[in-house]
Amino acid sequence: MRQIVLDTETTGLSAEGGDRIIELGCVELYARKLTGNNLHFYFNPERDSHEDALKVHGISNEFLRDKPKFSELSEDILAYLGDAELIIHNAAFDIGFLNKELERVGKKPIKAYVGNVIDTLAMAKEMFPGKRNSLDALCDRLEVDNSGRTLHGALLDAELLADVYINMTRGQEALLIDVGDAPGDAQTVVVSVDLSQIALPILSANAQEMAAHEEVLTQLDKSSGGKTVWRQIQAA
Secondary structure, eight states: OEEEEEEEEESSSOTTTTOOEEEEEEEEEETTEEOSOOEEEEOOOSSOOOHHHHHHHOOOHHHHTTSOOHHHHHHHHHHHHTTOEEEETTHHHHHHHHHHHHHHTTOOOGGGTSSEEEEHHHHHHHHSTTSOOSHHHHHHHTTOOOTTOSSOOHHHHHHHHHHHHHHHTGGGGGGOOOOTTOOTTOOOOOOOOOOTTOOOOOOOOOHHHHHHHHHHHHHHHHHTTSOOHHHHHHHO
């Protein structure tokens, strides 16, 4: 399965209020392995970032002046994301901004182009209820090295989230079987093993083990007021 771990940086918090995407970072996973086929763009948002947003991502307005507009790269972005499963932390935020950018260029919402969207924040809240579930908190909890993350960056955050997601879903690996190039109609091979000639040894308790068992039953009988089930069965 092809999965894309996606993150954005924006001029502010409100897509509906006119804030824009300034950076898009995507990391590709195939069969839960990093492929190196990543996507990374900076955009000219045609507006300045809010001061609070600048403190988060550190991407200056001057740096973005000569970058392409989202509209110029929308076709490339959709081609890259096409039919993939998206993995996003706090997906509603990024999806809201992507939808608004696509709306500006006359495109359908992002879910019309991709296979599915997984929200790792929702996953984390189920796995770790009552705990902090920011990306930094998950990196610390799952021992993902985030020492290089002094500011938010879309590509770096997507790379960290890919590691976090793999760690969060590591138990699923036991369910994944590499069938290589086996045809889709390959038949299951069942191997029959004859166990009729195998004699299983019977190991009886020794005197010391029987005495220890009796002592446990005596204590249970005393604490239950003579209602120990094992004693009642023996008496019957």
